[in-house]
Amino acid sequence: MATATTTAPSPPGASGGGRRRRSPFRRSLNRRYVITAYLFLLPAFAFFGLMFYLPIANVIANSFNTGPRADVFAGLDNYRRAFDDQAVHNAFTVTVIFGAATTIGAIVIGLGLALLLNQQLRGRVVFRAIVLVPYLTSVAIVGLLWRNILDPQLGVLNRVLTDLGLPTQTWLNTHPLATIVGVTLWMNVGYTMVLFLAGLQGIPEEYQEAATVDGASSWQRFWRITLPLLAPTTLFVSVMSVIGGLQAFGQAYIITGGGPAGRTDLYIFHVFEVAFTSRDFGYASALSFLLFLVIVLFTVVQLRAGRRGEVQY
Template sequence: MRTAYLFLSPALVFFGLFFYMPIADIVNTSLHTGPQADRFSGLDNYTDAFSDPAARNSFRVTLLFAAGTTAGAVVLGLGLALLVNRPLRGRTAFRLALLVPYLTSVAVVGLLWRNILDPQLGVLNRMLRDLGLPTQQWLNTDPLLTIILITLWQIAGYTMILFLAGLQGIPEVYYEAAWIDGASKWQQFWRITLPLLAPTTLFVSVMAVISGLQAFAQAYIITGGGPAGATDLYVFHVFEVAFRARDFGYSSALSVLLLFVIVAFTLVQLRAGRRREVEY
């Protein structure tokens, strides 16, 4: 037992210093108020969070963002995986091209699309003007949908790779037996592919929800949280409270609440996903 703890000690020290201690410090800060978070206020910051319209709006926006990116990641990733899993010419290059956006940093992607969608100098509006068509206010018409689509564009390659690995792990003998029994392609997909991809779908959905709830750069770089709070993602709101309003106690309370929400969503997804696997 001592030998086991000896080998585990570097990891335990690492997690203790860089994971558990910061969490404990944030929880402690959330119980204080003032410019330096030096006055103990108990649970006042938490009660303020539930009555704050800006916090409620940012949470609602984040839930919509997470739901959109999660559903899109599953559907788009599975669709692309089914496409590139077929014996197509040049599929390796196609897979690589889809993966490149995911390998690019979120900041670079945000700056790229902010410039592309710029109403005056953006490439899209310039193309529309060249074609004699009216230009669009891309980031004002439906900004939340816009950043959801940008996020899906970036993560599509990653989810495709995950589903592709799941597809290639399904034994071909199942499809051969289904074909002999006269099952159509759709029946094979519904009765074989989807059930056996349940663990992959669960992993993709859990990671997508966690990533969606923690999203920040899309609002910070592309839209600035606007217009009128339409893209005020929760973590961006925490950033605004902490570094612009300089209210570290309240921002810490918001962060702790987000941690509980992420844990709750993850547990619910894991329980529902495992129950579905048992049914299959």
């Protein structure tokens, strides 16, 4: 015996598979929202395009040219020259040492200050502000300040040594690279301290309390709880410090002038000398683009290594 089957009529606007079909009005409204959003973003796109991406493209294009105006095509000659140039090798080595020293110093000193000023100490807010002030000061002002302080004849530091009966020092001749590393740390350590303070205050107190109840010492709590949970902050500080160290310029330009004998010839300062003293803009563009590739490589390696070392509780 056959039975008849009936199919219920579909509701208006419904289609096969249970999906609703958008009305033309709604599609038009969504399109208007998208167009409006892009119109608001257009000034930002124009700004980044004119101020960032266009200069980068111009540098890359000039790196294949030579001549005072970088208008004669040279192919890869500038890059071959860079790999054979001993002055570039020296500048890169000095910059890597400078970047490594400032990065390690910023992490160690910044974390130490953050741990100290995270305690319930009287006047800790004032000390935080004092440590942070150099970071808020222009690198030009910092450079001029320390160049006068370290002056061998008129500098305040040698006057203090003389009053204490100690021999004076020619700081910028005997230890020039260590000197500008110290000045850079003095200037930047307040920023890393603030970052580590934020990371410390984001660690739940329950972890520390539970470890204390279990009998963990202060060192064990720091090594097993505080330091692993600060891994994201440490990663950010290390990446930013490495980028800042590789791009450092003002310290060498204002304090030491790249000397003595190229011992503080930072890479960007060397590029500046090639471009504006030797007037070789094509070669300087090639050196700049090589530094860009090195920074990208260092950043990718740091991010991958840092993410592998992250600990979650």
